[in-house]
Amino acid sequence: MLGLMQQQPLLISTLIEHAAQFHGRTEVVSSRVEGDVHRSTWAEIADRARRLANALTQLGVGPGDRVGTLAWNTHRHAELYFGVSGMGAVLHTVNPRLFPEQIEYIVNHAEDQYVFFDLSFTDLIRELAPRLTGVRGFVAMTDRAHMPALDVPNLLCYEELLAAASPEYTWPVFDENTASSLCYTSGTTGNPKGVLYSHRSTVLHAWTACAADGLSLSARDSVFVAVPLFHVNAWGIPYAAALCGAKMVLPGPRLDGESLYRLMRDEGCNFSLGVPTVWLGFFDYIDRQRATLDLAELALARVVIGGSAAPRALIERFDRELGAYVIHAWGMTETSPLATIGMPLRQHAGLPEAERHALQSKQGRAIYGVGLKIVGESGESLPHDGVAFGDLKVRGPWVVERYYGADASALDADGWFATGDVATIDPDGYVQITDRSKDVIKSGGEWISSIDLENAAVGHPDVREAAVIGVAHRKWQERPLMLVVLKPGAVLDAPALHAFLAERVAKWWLPDEIIAVDALPHTATGKLQKVRLRETYRAHQLPTDTA
Numbered sequence: 001m002l003g004l005m006q007q008q009p010l011l012i013s014t015l016i017e018h019a020a021q022f023h024g025r026t027e028v029v030s031s032r033v034e035g036d037v038h039r040s041t042w043a044e045i046a047d048r049a050r051r052l053a054n055a056l057t058q059l060g061v062g063p064g065d066r067v068g069t070l071a072w073n074t075h076r077h078a079e080l081y082f083g084v085s086g087m088g089a090v091l092h093t094v095n096p097r098l099f100p101e102q103i104e105y106i107v108n109h110a111e112d113q114y115v116f117f118d119l120s121f122t123d124l125i126r127e128l129a130p131r132l133t134g135v136r137g138f139v140a141m142t143d144r145a146h147m148p149a150l151d152v153p154n155l156l157c158y159e160e161l162l163a164a165a166s167p168e169y170t171w172p173v174f175d176e177n178t179a180s181s182l183c184y185t186s187g188t189t190g191n192p193k194g195v196l197y198s199h200r201s202t203v204l205h206a207w208t209a210c211a212a213d214g215l216s217l218s219a220r221d222s223v224f225v226a227v228p229l230f231h232v233n234a235w236g237i238p239y240a241a242a243l244c245g246a247k248m249v250l251p252g253p254r255l256d257g258e259s260l261y262r263l264m265r266d267e268g269c270n271f272s273l274g275v276p277t278v279w280l281g282f283f284d285y286i287d288r289q290r291a292t293l294d295l296a297e298l299a300l301a302r303v304v305i306g307g308s309a310a311p312r313a314l315i316e317r318f319d320r321e322l323g324a325y326v327i328h329a330w331g332m333t334e335t336s337p338l339a340t341i342g343m344p345l346r347q348h349a350g351l352p353e354a355e356r357h358a359l360q361s362k363q364g365r366a367i368y369g370v371g372l373k374i375v376g377e378s379g380e381s382l383p384h385d386g387v388a389f390g391d392l393k394v395r396g397p398w399v400v401e402r403y404y405g406a407d408a409s410a411l412d413a414d415g416w417f418a419t420g421d422v423a424t425i426d427p428d429g430y431v432q433i434t435d436r437s438k439d440v441i442k443s444g445g446e447w448i449s450s451i452d453l454e455n456a457a458v459g460h461p462d463v464r465e466a467a468v469i470g471v472a473h474r475k476w477q478e479r480p481l482m483l484v485v486l487k488p489g490a491v492l493d494a495p496a497l498h499a500f501l502a503e504r505v506a507k508w509w510l511p512d513e514i515i516a517v518d519a520l521p522h523t524a525t526g527k528l529q530k531v532r533l534r535e536t537y538r539a540h541q542l543p544t545d546t547a
């Protein structure tokens with residue numbers, strides 16, 4: 001017997017129309033490429049998304065067509081989120097920090113019909129356009145006065161397109177499993193792979209961001225989106241903010257510590273999200289300007305950190321200096337990305353500070369909709385005892401089934417997706433990522449967690465950032481080498497750092513050598529580029545590796 005309730009597909013257009021109707025006056029504020037701070041509202045975003053849908057229809061974009069973006073976090077990019085997907089086309093957000101060859105591969109692989117770009121990427125478009133043979137036109141996301149001098153086929157002006165289009169548009173109603181947006185993984189090995197989200201997966205995921213034990217985003221929040229709209233749909237925040245009617249603040253191209261600080265202060269942001277490197281820059285600014293800043297002027301109460309492990313030192317700084325609670329979250333492009341979220345349980349009320357920070361250092365618990373398990377080498381499920389570690393597998397309605405253009409499923413025979421991460425799960429369900437499986441250091445048959453070592457190192461007052469990789473060792477197979485970037489003015493005192501680490505990790509984990517470097521390589525999504533570090537130090541001989 002079927003239920004007798006209404007059928008209404010979960011479509012992205014319903015999010016923006018809800019925001020326009022019930023939160024129409026709530027602001028969307030953007031720091032723009034043109035240099036100004038632009039103020040918009042959910043009603044205006046909806047109005048312009050409808051105009052965009054009309055303009056795209058006139059340009060010949062139809063259902064299922066891919067529309068690429070090379071753009072920062074601004075109101076225009078948010079309009080594309082709703083306009084493109086809402087009309088049934090597919091929004092393909094391209095990470096402009098990738099190498100030009102990767103961008104070329106991705107745009108061609110996705111067969112993007114149009115590419116919308118921010119002025120910052122004019123040179124990139126000039127360089128790539130001749131090789132993007134399937135692209136029918138390029139749209140500069142600006143007004144006529146700021147149009148770049150650029151000789152590419154069919155160069156269009158975003159504001160002109162919108163001005164000429166009608167705001168009257170009836171969003172089409174279609175199957176909620178229709179594709180809505182496309183993101184490629186950064187492909188540290190091999191070619192990038194596309195993850196094709198659906199309207200249904202996107203709306204369900206957005207609901208999770210608004211759940212109390214999700215990210216608890218609500219109409220009472222002013223959310224600062226420091227995670228790029230080209231990085232896994234900014235972790236779903238534009239959709240979630242429309243769903244709940246949160247005020248949304250977008251930093252545009254300005255992600256340096258000072259710009260973050262000022263915009264968050266000026267817009268009363270109480271909630272923010274970003275990768276650890278963004279927050280390192282934020283605290284660098286605070287450190288430099290400590291004497292002149294009144295930190296009480298920041299309203300920040302919750303900060304979501306994900307994308308890489310949040311170092312405990314960062315969690316402590318947010319807590320002690322800003323009174324902000326770090327919600328540590330884990331996920332990946334393939335999981336939309338929210339999969340585990342570090343909200344406390346009832347039993348954690350009143351936990352002493354040190355224990356609370358230890359809890360927050362874990363990557364959180366599975367949220368409803370995400371199934372999780374850790375498995376051993378022969379695929380057997382491992383206990384949730386916080387000790388056993390194994391390959392983390394996931395499944396759920398916003399987890400990938402297969403990559404875009406692939407013939408084969410990305411899942412194992414039982415329908416689980418192997419994340420490539422190694423983790424423990426404790427009896428309360430909190431997941432701790434110990435490493436990416438390819439970054440694990442195998443020393444004498446035991447595994448050393450590079451993430452734990454790195455986090456311990458950045459707890460030292462002289463260390464800004466640390467990376468640990470395994471280097472070949474004749475006796476132990478591999479031993480850890482630690483590379484550190486020091487804070488300005490600090491000098492490496494390796495024995496002192498070694499002693500500091502010895503109080504925090506097992507003795508046999510201690511790095512065999514610590515080297516100070518000027519900078520560490522990062523991927524386009526801000527993660528340490530361990531593959532490159534391993535290549536650089538492939539032939540490095542550790543001082544302990546004596547024949």
Ligand code: ADP
Nearest residue numbers: 185186306307308309329330331332333433525
């Ligand atoms: P890429 O940067 O390669 O495109 P993603 O952005 O999808 O890929 O990154 C997903 C990976 O990032 C995860 O598999 C995991 O290794 C790492 N990651 C994400 N969040 C965390 C976290 N909170 N702690 C540790 N690692 C994390």
